[in-house]
Amino acid sequence: MSTAPPPTAAHGARRRPRPLIRSAGIRFALLYAVVFGASAFALAFSLWYSTVGLLTRQVRVEIRNDATALTEHYYLGGLPSLIAAIQARLADTSDSEGIYLLRDPLGNRIIGNLNRWPAQVNDDGNWYEVNVYRDNAAVYAEMEAFPLAGGGDLLIGRDVRARTELRSLLTDGLLWAMALMFALGLLGAVLIRSLFRRMIRDIAATTRAIAQGDLTRRITKTGDGDEFDELAEIINDMLERIAKLMDGVRQVSNSIAHDLRTPITRARTRLEDASLHAHTDDDLRSAIERATLDLDGIVGVFEALLRIAEIEAGSQRAAFAAIDLAPVIHDIDELYRAVAEERGLVLETVIGGSLPVLGDRELIQQAIANLLDNALKFSPPDSVIALTARLEEAAIEICVADRGPGIAEADRPRAAERFFRAESARSTSGSGLGLALVAAVANLHNGHLRLTDNHPGLRAIITLPALPG
Amino acid sequence: MRILVVEDDKDVAGFVVKGLREAGHTVEHADNGRDGLFLAASENFDAIILDRMLPGGIDGLRLLETLRAQDNATPVVFLSALGQVDDRVKGLKAGGDDYLTKPFAFAELLARVEALTRRGKSDGPTTRLSVGDLEMDLLSRGVKRGGQKIDLQPREFRLLEYLMRHAGQVVTRTMLLEGVWDYHFDPQTNVIDVHVSRLRQKIDKPFELPLLHTVRNAGYMLRSEEV
Numbered sequence: 187m188s189t190a191p192p193p194t195a196a197h198g199a200r201r202r203p204r205p206l207i208r209s210a211g212i213r214f215a216l217l218y219a220v221v222f223g224a225s226a227f228a229l230a231f232s233l234w235y236s237t238v239g240l241l242t243r244q245v246r247v248e249i250r251n252d253a254t255a256l257t258e259h260y261y262l263g264g265l266p267s268l269i270a271a272i273q274a275r276l277a278d279t280s281d282s283e284g285i286y287l288l289r290d291p292l293g294n295r296i297i298g299n300l301n302r303w304p305a306q307v308n309d310d311g312n313w314y315e316v317n318v319y320r321d322n323a324a325v326y327a328e329m330e331a332f333p334l335a336g337g338g339d340l341l342i343g344r345d346v347r348a349r350t351e352l353r354s355l356l357t358d359g360l361l362w363a364m365a366l367m368f369a370l371g372l373l374g375a376v377l378i379r380s381l382f383r384r385m386i387r388d389i390a391a392t393t394r395a396i397a398q399g400d401l402t403r404r405i406t407k408t409g410d411g412d413e414f415d416e417l418a419e420i421i422n423d424m425l426e427r428i429a430k431l432m433d434g435v436r437q438v439s440n441s442i443a444h445d446l447r448t449p450i451t452r453a454r455t456r457l458e459d460a461s462l463h464a465h466t467d468d469d470l471r472s473a474i475e476r477a478t479l480d481l482d483g484i485v486g487v488f489e490a491l492l493r494i495a496e497i498e499a500g501s502q503r504a505a506f507a508a509i510d511l512a513p514v515i516h517d518i519d520e521l522y523r524a525v526a527e528e529r530g531l532v533l534e535t536v537i538g539g540s541l542p543v544l545g546d547r548e549l550i551q552q553a554i555a556n557l558l559d560n561a562l563k564f565s566p567p568d569s570v571i572a573l574t575a576r577l578e579e580a581a582i583e584i585c586v587a588d589r590g591p592g593i594a595e596a597d598r599p600r601a602a603e604r605f606f607r608a609e610s611a612r613s614t615s616g617s618g619l620g621l622a623l624v625a626a627v628a629n630l631h632n633g634h635l636r637l638t639d640n641h642p643g644l645r646a647i648i649t650l651p652a653l654p655g
Numbered sequence: 656m657r658i659l660v661v662e663d664d665k666d667v668a669g670f671v672v673k674g675l676r677e678a679g680h681t682v683e684h685a686d687n688g689r690d691g692l693f694l695a696a697s698e699n700f701d702a703i704i705l706d707r708m709l710p711g712g713i714d715g716l717r718l719l720e721t722l723r724a725q726d727n728a729t730p731v732v733f734l735s736a737l738g739q740v741d742d743r744v745k746g747l748k749a750g751g752d753d754y755l756t757k758p759f760a761f762a763e764l765l766a767r768v769e770a771l772t773r774r775g776k777s778d779g780p781t782t783r784l785s786v787g788d789l790e791m792d793l794l795s796r797g798v799k800r801g802g803q804k805i806d807l808q809p810r811e812f813r814l815l816e817y818l819m820r821h822a823g824q825v826v827t828r829t830m831l832l833e834g835v836w837d838y839h840f841d842p843q844t845n846v847i848d849v850h851v852s853r854l855r856q857k858i859d860k861p862f863e864l865p866l867l868h869t870v871r872n873a874g875y876m877l878r879s880e881e882v
Contacts, residue, residue: 485758496739520810521836525849552840559843
């Protein structure tokens with residue numbers, strides 16, 4: 187297993203074996219085992235501690251109670267009564283654990299089941315755990331000495347061999363459990379690692395395939411709805427976006443190849459024609475001027491393409507500011523009204539109140555200007571162009587509606603693609619980038635561009651999220 | 656006017672230098688950043704046309720920043736192939752007065768350079784402008800021609816003001832869009848032509864001598880005949 191490559195291995199190091207510890211799965215599993223072991227140990231230890239502790243406390247309470255009872259005998263009936271009471275206890279066979287020893291002030295044994303006073307017990311009021319001989323049998327006992335009022339001491343103890351046995355039993359059990367836990371932890375580590383690898387294998391395989399150029403691959407979801415599913419979904423979304431961008435790039439480069447060829451051909455033809463066939467300086471000059479205009483047109487297309495790419499990259503979001511679109515649209519209306527009148531068209535503009543939006547003023551201006559450019563270009567004489575802007579349920583709708591030929595329903599979804607030109611627009615001037623820029627601007631602002639039928643004509647609607655408050 | 660052109664492309668530089676000389680200016684040329692900075696710092700120019708990407712270790716931005724750090728306020732027009740919004744902002748932040756993207760029309764470059772040098776000369780706020788018998792009072796916002804009052808819409812007033820401030824110079828459509836409308840893009844429609852022709856109706860139509868002239872392939876110019 188140690189020679190298996192970790193699933194996250196880099197492209198170049200794919201076949202190089204890795205030390206086991208370098209595997210994320212193993213590290214993960216070991217960490218799990220350590221945490222698991224530590225918590226299990228803590229549980230067992232506290233169990234051990236409280237059990238043993240409880241037993242000790244019980245024994246001590248028993249000894250104290252016994253001492254209280256015996257001292258009472260001594261107070262009420264004097265030494266004979268005490269001796270009688272101890273004798274009674276020694277005779278009671280049901281209590282085989284009791285240890286008693288009474289000595290006089292000189293240290294001579296009076297009565298009890300110990301042969302002699304244990305050397306370690308030399309202080310009253312302390313607990314001792316000592317090995318002693320009770321009736322000539324070795325026992326391990328917990329004991330305390332109590333002084334008597336008239337001199338002499340009373341030693342009371344309990345045989346705690348059973349407790350000691352229990353303690354060693356628990357300790358053994360604990361050690362065994364620890365060993366088992368360690369084994370289980372290792373097993374868990376191995377299991378987790380393989381689980382880990384299995385879950386990552388698919389992601390690794392997919393991303394590797396994509397790195398090698400197969401952009402259509404997607405990560406299959408397990409359907410469990412777990413974190414790995416979530417990750418797979420996020421990665422798939424990302425791949426979707428990348429694929430879309432790649433498509434865009436491919437489409438643009440194709441379009442550049444096809445759509446720019448025409449004006450470049452035209453410019454080239456003009457220049458070559460002039461150099462071969464121009465007879466007068468004036469001919470030559472006018473040919474050069476027209477070719478220059480063609481080149482300017484090509485430059486214009488390039489600039490529009492770059493601008494769209496720049497907008498789609500989204501870097502301008504950093505410069506977004508809160509603006510009111512009402513005066514912005516008012517200005518545009520003023521700029522275009524004169525042109526419309528000049529062409530015998532009517533521009534009807536309705537701006538409803540303030541239109542707060544978070545965005546780039548210049549880009550929105552340009553988007554609306556593009557829509558108006560289109561409307562002016564396609565409007566039949568004496569028709570009306572309606573420019574309306576209003577705030578509707580947290581969204582700002584800017585609509586430019588004309589009475590021109592419109593866009594066929596089948597073409598509308600593609601109308602905002604770069605270089606798309608509807609059949610009816612083929613004969614007019616234009617690059618086919620105007621609506622693409624409008625859509626890019628709308629998307630940049632988290633809005634969208636919608637094209638609908640104006641019966642007849644086109645309604646282009648930009649919807650932008652309004653700035654709340 | 657003395658103009659410094661810092662541009663490493665031989666064809667572009669030659670074209671610009673020739674054009675500026677034809678327009679009656681004295682021109683110095685440097686084809687790298689180091690020489691450009693030396694010339695700009697050691698001699699007096701009325702304007703500098705500056706490329707951004709230059710050989711010689713000092714690019715256009717560095718050159719301009721160094722110049723501005725020396726309190727040299729010579730107007731600078733960037734002429735650069737770097738045309739993104741960011742590039743333009745960088746150029747203007749570094750102290751550039753105008754930014755023109757390659758490829759460019761010479762008429763646009765000339766108009767912008769000449770407009771800049773004129774702007775540098777005005778000392779103190781002007782309250783009155785006049786071209787021939789056309790007068791503009793900037794305080795009362797009144798316009799008269801030959802003593803006769805002319806009514807202008809606010810935007811027409813600003814358009815005329817811009818033209819009068821640049822009287823005797825060519826102003827391009829882009830300059831008007833930027834200077835009067837504050838729009839930094841080119842509409843497909845000839846919006847500026849329409850507005851200028853409306854203004855012309857008001858200030859020229861009733862009078863014998865036209866003041867507002869169209870300059871072919873370039874833009875417009877406001878001038879009285881005697882200038």
